[in-house]
Amino acid sequence: MITFANVEVRFGDFIALPDYELTVEEGEFFTLLGPSGCGKSTALRSLAGFIQPSRGDIIIGGKRVTHVPSHRREVGMVFQSYALFPTLSVWENIAFGLKVAKVSKDETDDRVRAIARQVNLSDEQLAKSVTDLSGGQQQRVAIARALVLRPKILLLDEPLSNLDAKLRHQLRAQLKELQQQFGITTVYVTHDQDEALTMSDRIAVMNDGRIEQVGTPQEVYTRSATEFVCNFVGDANKLSRATVDVLMRGSAARLDPDKPAYVRIEKVRIEAPGPDSRLTAAAPTLAGRVRSRHYHGVYSSYRVETETGTVRGILQEDGRGGFQPGDHVRLLLDPADILQYEAAS
Structure with a gap:
């Protein structure tokens, strides 16, 4: 030792x-x-x-x-x-x-x-x-x-x-x-x-x-x-206070809008808008539009513009082309995946 x-x-x-x-x-x-x-x-x-x-x-x-x-x-x-x-x-x-x-x-x-x-x-x-x-x-x-x-x-x-x-x-x-x-x-x-x-x-x-x-x-x-x-270590989104406010609505998760908040990019679920969404009470949704897409072979990374800020996410490639810049999507973020820290003094 x-x-x-x-x-x-x-x-x-x-x-x-x-x-x-x-x-x-x-x-x-x-x-x-x-x-x-x-x-x-x-x-x-x-x-x-x-x-x-x-x-x-x-x-x-x-x-x-x-x-x-x-x-x-x-x-x-x-x-x-x-x-x-x-x-x-x-x-x-x-x-x-x-x-x-x-x-x-x-x-x-x-x-x-x-x-x-x-x-x-x-x-x-x-x-x-x-x-x-x-x-x-x-x-x-x-x-x-x-x-x-x-x-x-x-x-x-x-x-x-x-x-x-x-x-x-x-x-x-x-x-x-x-x-x-x-x-x-x-x-x-x-x-x-x-x-x-x-x-x-x-x-x-x-x-x-x-x-x-x-x-x-x-x-x-x-x-x-x-x-x-x-x-x-790794890659994470820093979430705006407005985004944290959205995640707090109807959620039992204890989030503090005054503390810096992050979510790992692989924890962001990207879906097409529509009635077949897998939205649950534990995963509030953010509407947005794809701003950019970068192809990495096994997966693609996306930047999605929402009303409360830009959020990045990734999707595994399945050969169907995924989403393209300009597409409307919705993002599902589970409040349990949010990392928060004390605000810098």
């Missing part, structure tokens, strides 16, 4: 982490998610031992490691740039840490080849220069170099950000499978909400050096604890 206890990190007069508290359970795939500059990499590097906190404690497996050197913390680190040695072969890159630790030649060779097989690197690839490998293969080399030292914790600092979109999607699944295969506690840093939602057991959403929410991907998405989390 990993614990940050009242950790503060300063860079001169700037406080990057003002009072950081977090617990990561053993065996978890835990993600630090947030925008650039929010402090997530600072937290990771503090855990790795590359940054010294000005206050507080970092505890790993019940042992206080705040002032323990990086190489004695039993953590493996994979950097955004992979930090591989371009003049060395794949085998030499993976073996580098073992040589520094003065592991015997025979054991080094056995461990390098074993870990290479586990991350799907062939003997032929081990003999190549890392510069001859693809981005995805280089990433596996970086992971193998970290895992060959048999760390208790694996730290990954935006390891997919330099890859193209298709390869990122492929490697997400592979990374998660590797983590589950080794059963290793993993702390992952990213600004990509989709990565965090698809890979993590739990997520900490960060903003300005502070944690806004910790929870499972489903909790963070469906029950966003703060307005910042709601806006940063």
Whole structure:
């Protein structure tokens, strides 16, 4: 288990982490998610031992490691740039840490080849220069170099950000499978909400050096604890006060028109106007006209203009063409799906 206890990190007069508290359970795939500059990499590097906190404690497996050197913390680190040695072969890159630790030649060779097989690197690839490998293969080399030292914790600092979109999607699944295969506690840093939602057991959403929410991907998405989390994770409509007033009519749901209100775009049901509507008392209706439609293949996204404001929604594509700009529609919004937060002071 990993614990940050009242950790503060300063860079001169700037406080990057003002009072950081977090617990990561053993065996978890835990993600630090947030925008650039929010402090997530600072937290990771503090855990790795590359940054010294000005206050507080970092505890790993019940042992206080705040002032323990990086190489004695039993953590493996994979950097955004992979930090591989371009003049060395794949085998030499993976073996580098073992040589520094003065592991015997025979054991080094056995461990390098074993870990290479586990991350799907062939003997032929081990003999190549890392510069001859693809981005995805280089990433596996970086992971193998970290895992060959048999760390208790694996730290990954935006390891997919330099890859193209298709390869990122492929490697997400592979990374998660590797983590589950080794059963290793993993702390992952990213600004990509989709990565965090698809890979993590739990997520900490960060903003300005502070944690806004910790929870499972489903909790963070469906029950966003703060307005910042709601806006940063996923896609949501901010509803006008007039729209909230409409939703309150005839509904038992307790909404406050004075509080900011949001609804996820997939919770908005779009229907053609007419007597066959599936309208219920729990789902008040808004009349509107389609302003724009964007086709995404599996679904289309819509912007609908209503008397109380613009609302966005999505519809799964069924091959029948959906609605077109100018079409009259009605929107069904269940008040139970509305997320509300305290108004900013």
